[in-house]
Amino acid sequence: MNILITGASRGIGAAAYAHLKQHGHRVVGHSTTGSDVLIAGDLMDPAAPRDIWDTAIDELGGEIDALVNNAGIYEGVADNAPDEEWHGAWHRTLTINLQAAADLCRLAVSHFLDRGVGGRIVNIASRAAYRGDSPQHWHYAASKAAMVGMTKTIARGYASEGILCFGVAPGFTVSEMTAEYLQGRGGAQIVADIPLGRVASTDEVAEVIRWLATEAPASATGSVIDVNGASYVR
Numbered sequence: 001m002n003i004l005i006t007g008a009s010r011g012i013g014a015a016a017y018a019h020l021k022q023h024g025h026r027v028v029g030h031s032t033t034g035s036d037v038l039i040a041g042d043l044m045d046p047a048a049p050r051d052i053w054d055t056a057i058d059e060l061g062g063e064i065d066a067l068v069n070n071a072g073i074y075e076g077v078a079d080n081a082p083d084e085e086w087h088g089a090w091h092r093t094l095t096i097n098l099q100a101a102a103d104l105c106r107l108a109v110s111h112f113l114d115r116g117v118g119g120r121i122v123n124i125a126s127r128a129a130y131r132g133d134s135p136q137h138w139h140y141a142a143s144k145a146a147m148v149g150m151t152k153t154i155a156r157g158y159a160s161e162g163i164l165c166f167g168v169a170p171g172f173t174v175s176e177m178t179a180e181y182l183q184g185r186g187g188a189q190i191v192a193d194i195p196l197g198r199v200a201s202t203d204e205v206a207e208v209i210r211w212l213a214t215e216a217p218a219s220a221t222g223s224v225i226d227v228n229g230a231s232y233v234r
Contacts, residue, residue, distance in 0.1 A: 001214055002060040006030045006052070006104065007071030008038055012124065012173060015202035016068060016209040023210060028056040030071065043071055043096045049103035057111075066120040066213040067108040069101040072143075076136030090139045097143035102150060109154065109163060118162020122212045123151045124205075125224060127171040131232045144169075148224055155222030164221040166212040171228025173200045196229030 003020055007013035008029030017029045030052050034040025039055050041048040056064060073096050077089035105121055112119035128137065129144035147167070154165040172190055191198060205227050212225070226232065 001025045001065040002063050003027045003066045003068065003213060004030070004053070004056040004060075004064050004104075005068040005070055006041075006043075006100075009033075009035065012170065012202050012205045012209075013070040015206035016070065019203070019206040019210050020213070023214070025214065026060055028059050030056075043100035044092065046103075049100050050107065053104060053107045053111075063115065064108065064111060064119070066122065067104055068122045068124070068209055068213055069104055069147075070124045070209075071100065072097045072124065074137070074140055076134070077139065079135055079138070093139040093143050094146075097140070098146050098150075101147060105150065105154060105165075109158060112158075112163045113161060118164070120213055121151075121154060121163070121165040122209055123147050123165070123167045124209070125151070125167045125169045127169050127226065127228045127232050129169055129224075130234055151224065152222050159218075159221050162218075164216070164218055166216060166221065167224035168205065168208050168212065169224050169226050169228070170200060170205050171226075171231045173202055173205055173227075194229040194231040196231075198229065200227050200229060 003025050005013060005017050005020070005027060008017040009031035017027055020027045028039060029037065030039045030041055032040070032042050039052050041052040043049070073093060075089060075093065077086055101123060108119060108121055125147045126144040128141040129148045133141040151165050151167040154163070171194070208225055208227055
């Protein structure tokens with residue numbers, strides 16, 4: 001399969017990028033600054049999603065079978081921050097975590113409809129979409145809850161065209177994105193909240209992404225799979 005994955009330079013994205021390639025898929029990855037192997041694109045730029053998509057199409061010979069929207073940020077802002085700082089944090093988080101993903105989903109749906117053979121979208125949400133997050137992360141939880149709503153809407157709207165849409169909702173995962181926050185709250189406190197007794201690994205989340213992007217049965221479309229060690233059960 002030909003697969004585009006955003007946010008592939010570190011954490012869950014890097015693990016999924018490597019995992020999909022190891023399973024024989026042709027994978028194009030993206031990161032903010034790019035590299036010798038990754039497409040560059042700053043998702044704060046409204047033009048970036050289309051530029052990333054068009055570049056990936058070129059690199060994959062004109063066809064993409066699956067899109068994985070993994071790129072995201074996790075930046076706190078105090079609830080009593082000055083208005084300008086508060087609004088800036090919300091704008092940045094919603095733009096990168098939600099708007100850019102929506103733009104890429106729209107491009108993928110259009111491409112899949114034009115091809116007439118369907119395709120798959122996997123959106124990486126978060127446990128925070130369902131149980132919320134810290135007082136410094138209202139905007140993060142809101143962006144991920146909206147991503148779940150978008151995922152289900154796409155699944156319902158395009159299933160008859162063979163377009164499948166899934167979500168993944170990790171809890172705390174050992175990655176560069178969460179390392180500082182995990183340290184700040186204290187590892188022992190976090191693990192105490194996880195019945196499994198440990199934080200998820202990026203490889204575990206990557207395997208769920210691989211399965212949804214390539215093998216999950218069509219009837220599972222619209223599903224959001226939790227990967228949180230039973231720290232939140234719904």
